[in-house]
Amino acid sequence: MRIGILTGGGDVPGLNPCIKTLVYSAIDEGMEVVGIRRGWAGLLEYNPDDPQVCEQCTIPLDKQNTRKIDRSGGTFLHTSRTNPSKVNLAEAPDFLRPPLAEDAEGDQR
16 A cells, blocks of 8 residues: 655644654555655646656655654655645646536537
8 A cells, every 4th residue: 555645734843753653654554655745736746647757746755764854843845835726727737637528519618
């Protein structure tokens, strides 16, 4: 099983210790953990069909790369103030837009 961690809305002091605890617990249970970089903005830019973008928007999390993150505040995954419910469809990346609907005559709307 794979789980993702996304931090959004702003930094708070306890995020890194929470990330570390979640990563350690998940790995001990046999799960894979992926961090989403830059909060909701990173998730909106994530395109599973583009490996280069995948590397920019995600990071595999393990005990080695999260070992010391609880020593600093904020979130090492970074965050954004992006609110996904307020993103206009016209501003969304093409791969997230629904396909154009066809009307009864077969014309695209």
